[in-house]
Amino acid sequence: xxxxxxxxxxxxxxxxxxxxxxxxxxxxxxxxxxxxxxxxxxxxxxxxxxxxxxxxxxxxxxxxxxxxxxxxxxxxxxxxxxxxxxxxxxxxxxxxxxxxxxxxxxxxxxxxxxxxxxxxxxxxxxxxxxxxxxxxxxxxxxxxxxxxxxxxx
Amino acid sequence: xxxxxxxxxxxxxxxxxxxxxxxxxxxxxxxxxxxxxxxxxxxxxxxxxxxxxxxxxxxxxxxxxxxxxxxxxxxxxxxxxxxxxxxxxxxxxxxxxxxxxxxxxxxxxxxxxxx
Numbered sequence: 001x002x003x004x005x006x007x008x009x010x011x012x013x014x015x016x017x018x019x020x021x022x023x024x025x026x027x028x029x030x031x032x033x034x035x036x037x038x039x040x041x042x043x044x045x046x047x048x049x050x051x052x053x054x055x056x057x058x059x060x061x062x063x064x065x066x067x068x069x070x071x072x073x074x075x076x077x078x079x080x081x082x083x084x085x086x087x088x089x090x091x092x093x094x095x096x097x098x099x100x101x102x103x104x105x106x107x108x109x110x111x112x113x114x115x116x117x118x119x120x121x122x123x124x125x126x127x128x129x130x131x132x133x134x135x136x137x138x139x140x141x142x143x144x145x146x147x148x149x150x151x152x153x
Numbered sequence: 154x155x156x157x158x159x160x161x162x163x164x165x166x167x168x169x170x171x172x173x174x175x176x177x178x179x180x181x182x183x184x185x186x187x188x189x190x191x192x193x194x195x196x197x198x199x200x201x202x203x204x205x206x207x208x209x210x211x212x213x214x215x216x217x218x219x220x221x222x223x224x225x226x227x228x229x230x231x232x233x234x235x236x237x238x239x240x241x242x243x244x245x246x247x248x249x250x251x252x253x254x255x256x257x258x259x260x261x262x263x264x265x266x267x268x
Contacts, residue, residue, distance in 0.1 A: 106179060106180050106182075106203065108176075108177075108182045108195070108198050112181075
């Protein structure tokens with residue numbers, strides 16, 4: 001498991017142990033990765049983060065058009081593995097969790113322990129302001145630094 | 154009252170039973186519930202389904218038939234589960250003072266009626 005912020009690691013590890021999820025990606029709503037487990041290549045993470053944040057943005061807009069409040073989660077069920085996307089508020093802004101799980105667990109268990117993960121993250125998050133957004137000229141450097149941190153190389 | 158709710162009502166009327174719910178064994182989600190306030194149906198559904206799934210795998214691995222009734226006893230009460238057809242499981246929460254024999258009979262009868 002790799003996390004950009006160390007306080008995320010313990011709740012995430014607990015979630016992985018209890019839910020038996022195969023992969024997890026925590027990101028901001030703009031697709032910036034906060035933590036990941038199970039991905040082996042950086043481009044997979046960046047692609048999943050971009051697609052995940054886009055799906056959440058699409059469903060939230062769909063909910064707005066339908067006059068509903070936000071959807072709690074989006075679940076794609078598959079025969080071999082399934083995927084759950086859920087956005088949640090933290091003191092560090094709105095984040096998205098993307099969880100991939102197989103037949104060794106169930107959507108009920110994943111949702112149950114994901115809700116607990118959210119509670120623990122909200123409780124553990126430092127209350128100071130998040131770091132400012134990187135300037136355009138620093139973006140590539142910041143991105144590379146984040147990927148190195150997430151993959152350890 | 155729908156047949157499902159009638160089944161839950163019958164089980165919940167047994168003395169000492171604090172609630173009952175019908176869950177999907179594969180997904181661990183609540184299909185219908187009749188629970189006392191303060192009982193988290195979602196958590197019970199997820200954990201009971203996981204328990205049933207593992208027991209089914211264990212009994213199949215041992216060459217036995219799938220369990221028809223599961224009784225998990227704790228210090229302050231019990232969780233009762235009766236797997237039925239179509240991936241459904243009838244679950245009941247019973248206090249330590251519950252009439253477990255009657256609850257078992259009602260649950261097995263009820264789960265047999267569920268399509």
